[in-house]
Amino acid sequence: xxxxxxxxxxxxxxxxxxxxxxxxxxxxxxxxxxxxxxxxxxxxxxxxxxxxxxxxxxxxxxxxxxxxxxxxxxxxxxxxxxxxxxxxxxxxxxxxxxxxxxxxxxxxxxxxxxxxxxxxxxxxxxxxxxxxxxxxxxxxxxxxxxxxxxxxxxxxxxxxxxxxxxxxxxxxxxxxxxxxxxxxxxxxxxxxxxxxxxxxxxxxxxxxxxxxxxxxxxxxxxxxxxxxxxxxxxxxxxxxxxxxxxxxxxxxxxxxxxxxxxxxxxxxxxxxxxxxxxxxxxxxxxxxxxxxxxxxxxxxxxxxxxxxxxxxxxxxxxxxxxxxxxxxxxxxx
Numbered sequence: 001x002x003x004x005x006x007x008x009x010x011x012x013x014x015x016x017x018x019x020x021x022x023x024x025x026x027x028x029x030x031x032x033x034x035x036x037x038x039x040x041x042x043x044x045x046x047x048x049x050x051x052x053x054x055x056x057x058x059x060x061x062x063x064x065x066x067x068x069x070x071x072x073x074x075x076x077x078x079x080x081x082x083x084x085x086x087x088x089x090x091x092x093x094x095x096x097x098x099x100x101x102x103x104x105x106x107x108x109x110x111x112x113x114x115x116x117x118x119x120x121x122x123x124x125x126x127x128x129x130x131x132x133x134x135x136x137x138x139x140x141x142x143x144x145x146x147x148x149x150x151x152x153x154x155x156x157x158x159x160x161x162x163x164x165x166x167x168x169x170x171x172x173x174x175x176x177x178x179x180x181x182x183x184x185x186x187x188x189x190x191x192x193x194x195x196x197x198x199x200x201x202x203x204x205x206x207x208x209x210x211x212x213x214x215x216x217x218x219x220x221x222x223x224x225x226x227x228x229x230x231x232x233x234x235x236x237x238x239x240x241x242x243x244x245x246x247x248x249x250x251x252x253x254x255x256x257x258x259x260x261x262x263x264x265x266x267x268x269x270x271x272x273x274x275x276x277x278x279x280x281x282x283x284x285x286x287x288x289x290x291x292x293x294x295x296x297x298x299x300x301x302x303x304x305x306x307x308x309x310x311x312x313x314x315x316x317x318x319x320x321x322x323x324x325x326x327x328x329x330x331x332x333x
Contacts, residue, residue: 004098005063009051012316027078038122039070067097071122092125120294120301128290131162145171148218226251302326
């Protein structure tokens with residue numbers, strides 16, 4: 001079978017390649033063998049390929065198979081698993097998702113209803129579950145609908161669009177921040193009444209304050225870091241929270257120490273990498289929410305482009321380019 005592998009850290013489009021590897025063995029107890037058909041290419045996946053999670057780590061001679069999320073068909077279920085061959089499923093986390101076959105713990109396999117498309121199923125876990133984690137972070141911050149304004153940077157991203165929908169449904173006032181003027185119009189197609197500000201114009205912070213219309217900015221949710229997160233943190237009201245969930249810029253967040261001592265600003269972080277360790281009850285509720293979104297709001301699961309697995313380098317290059325309005329998928333139908 002084919003699998004996306006890298007043999008050294010580097011620029012993902014240069015070091016990722018699809019190679020022939022041995023098929024996985026039969027699934028053991030509580031495992032599922034899945035023929036993977038579609039998988040999303042996440043920026044977080046590419047951070048691992050470039051070596052940013054563990055700088056200086058040695059890549060094994062046999063290389064590293066990439067990917068943790070995917071969609072496909074059950075080929076075989078191990079003992080104790082109530083899934084029949086041919087069942088449509090999505091999974092996360094599951095190692096080697098960018099392979100044509102993967103063995104995944106049944107605990108992390110989700111059966112897909114008929115009213116959820118293949119493309120939405122491929123995106124069922126990482127982005128919606130990150131949105132669910134961020135929603136809980138908002139609730140933990142103490143922000144209240146009708147009182148506090150929430151600011152989302154990289155508001156045109158897949159995660160942000162899902163989160164915006166969830167926040168608006170719960171009565172929160174939201175301001176989106178994007179990095180180019182064209183992104184304003186693209187986001188307003190999905191959310192016509194959403195105030196959206198572009199950072200490509202001077203004084204964008206004042207535009208965010210204006211959009212807040214006198215209400216305190218209680219939470220900034222940011223996957224960018226660098227100058228954008230640093231500037232957005234300065235907009236927070238007394239006791240406000242900056243919630244970081246990514247590092248798109250690759251640059252550190254820099255804030256004045258006085259933000260903490262005089263304004264009680266708080267910084268916390270969210271990562272879907274910790275989702276699998278949450279209590280089963282919470283994970284089930286998150287998956288229920290994800291399936292409801294995929295079935296009821298398919299417009300929040302757009303696809304930018306689908307590449308064959310052989311073109312994994314091209315797919316990685318597109319993910320790194322600005323201006324996308326959907327998720328990049330890898331196919332092996």
